Amino acid sequence: MNQNLDRLLAGLAERGERVVELQSALTACKALGPDNGGRGELDKVRRITDWLTACGVRDLRRMDAPDNRVPDGLRPNLIARLSGTTSRTLWLFGHTDVVPPGDSAAWASDPWQVRREGDWLYGRGVEDNQQAIVSMLLLAEELRRQNLTPALGLGLVFMADEESGSDYGLAHVLEQAPELFRPDDLYIVPDAGSPRGDLIEVAEKSQLWLKVRTTGAQCHASTPHKGRNAFLAGADMVLACHQGLYETFPQEDPLFKPSRSTFVPSKHDANVPSVNILPGSDVFYVDCRLLPEVSQEAVLAKAREIAARVAQRYGVEISVDVEHAQAASAAPADSPVVLALEQAVERVYGVQPRPVGIGGATVAALLRRKGLPAAVWACIQNTCHQPDERASVSAACKDAQVFAHILMQRDAHA
Numbered sequence: 001m002n003q004n005l006d007r008l009l010a011g012l013a014e015r016g017e018r019v020v021e022l023q024s025a026l027t028a029c030k031a032l033g034p035d036n037g038g039r040g041e042l043d044k045v046r047r048i049t050d051w052l053t054a055c056g057v058r059d060l061r062r063m064d065a066p067d068n069r070v071p072d073g074l075r076p077n078l079i080a081r082l083s084g085t086t087s088r089t090l091w092l093f094g095h096t097d098v099v100p101p102g103d104s105a106a107w108a109s110d111p112w113q114v115r116r117e118g119d120w121l122y123g124r125g126v127e128d129n130q131q132a133i134v135s136m137l138l139l140a141e142e143l144r145r146q147n148l149t150p151a152l153g154l155g156l157v158f159m160a161d162e163e164s165g166s167d168y169g170l171a172h173v174l175e176q177a178p179e180l181f182r183p184d185d186l187y188i189v190p191d192a193g194s195p196r197g198d199l200i201e202v203a204e205k206s207q208l209w210l211k212v213r214t215t216g217a218q219c220h221a222s223t224p225h226k227g228r229n230a231f232l233a234g235a236d237m238v239l240a241c242h243q244g245l246y247e248t249f250p251q252e253d254p255l256f257k258p259s260r261s262t263f264v265p266s267k268h269d270a271n272v273p274s275v276n277i278l279p280g281s282d283v284f285y286v287d288c289r290l291l292p293e294v295s296q297e298a299v300l301a302k303a304r305e306i307a308a309r310v311a312q313r314y315g316v317e318i319s320v321d322v323e324h325a326q327a328a329s330a331a332p333a334d335s336p337v338v339l340a341l342e343q344a345v346e347r348v349y350g351v352q353p354r355p356v357g358i359g360g361a362t363v364a365a366l367l368r369r370k371g372l373p374a375a376v377w378a379c380i381q382n383t384c385h386q387p388d389e390r391a392s393v394s395a396a397c398k399d400a401q402v403f404a405h406i407l408m409q410r411d412a413h414a
């Protein structure tokens with residue numbers, strides 16, 4: 001068995017040029033979802049299917065979600081399986097959709113064409129989430145090339161729609177085929193991590209997005225005494241809310257990074273079209289990420305209490321509503337997948353990884369909510385969604401080696 005693992009690891013170490021090839025082809029697919037003004041993920045999934053077929057992976061299953069906003073009318077989800085010698089499966093998840101490049105002037109080169117500088121590849125999607133897709137493909141290709149049957153079965157899930165909520169992606173797959181995923185299988189989502197590979201994400205804060213609407217009375221800006229300025233009251237509310245929520249919920253949990261709940265005034269809706277109008281309406285949003293012990297109801301109640309105070313001061317009305325909410329999720333830090341990852345990461349990267357909680361959200365939350373203990377891990381630079389997003393060629397090979405370790409160990413994590 002160890003001999004096979006050594007052969008597999010050696011093979012994966014040699015696959016750098018293949019990483020460049022795969023990253024270049026995947027990036028050129030421009031897989032934007034309809035929420036981001038794109039045509040969807042189908043081209044990309046066809047490519048992935050061709051590669052898997054070419055290397056001899058036969059067990060391929062599509063689980064598409066209908067979506068008439070894209071030309072093909074569907075959002076593709078692809079599941080590939082390679083059998084192992086035991087009945088357990090190591091599941092790896094990669095999302096095929098990407099976010100828009102944003103201001104293209106901020107990029108040093110065309111975001112849709114991979115640029116290579118030494119070990120670095122630049123392009124939209126190379127890190128988020130193509131590094132995962134590439135290491136999943138490398139692993140499948142190398143197993144087939146060497147004709148190896150690993151201890152665990154390998155399940156590869158290529159999902160659509162992760163950047164816009166996963167309704168057409170993993171949520172759809174879990175709804176269509178819950179029987180695929182078993183509680184004693186291992187689940188890894190390589191969609192967050194650190195540059196040294198030393199963080200394993202096992203918990204996510206809850207999300208609460210608040211919409212704060214201030215209603216006053218519009219008038220000409222030259223006669224402010226005739227109106228009630230909703231923008232001004234709203235601005236006071238931004239500051240009062242920011243300070244009040246941080247003061248009321250100061251709890252800390254060292255598992256999480258950042259260790260406190262966060263309350264961030266973020267989006268602001270446009271108000272009046274002209275400078276000489278005193279605005280009668282103002283809408284802004286607060287992105288709250290709460291430690292598991294902080295209740296969403298308590299935060300909402302506190303925000304409303306603050307709103308009532310500010311409203312009274314300015315003679316306006318302020319409503320606070322929930323725009324979006326998602327529960328916190330966690331996998332036990334001593335679950336088999338976390339222990340297996342710790343061991344494998346230490347062997348491949350030479351670091352001792354530790355479990356952490358984050359404020360961001362990954363599809364691991366969807367798995368955990370179904371009772372499936374999922375860990376989130378990758379060795380990445382955290383340049384996702386930025387201009388000049390980058391990923392390392394060697395990290396794609398090494399991440400695949402980490403997964404290979406786990407896949408080939410029959411007993412280490414039963």
Ligand SMILES: [Zn+2]
Nearest residue numbers: 095128129191
């Ligand atoms: Zn991602």
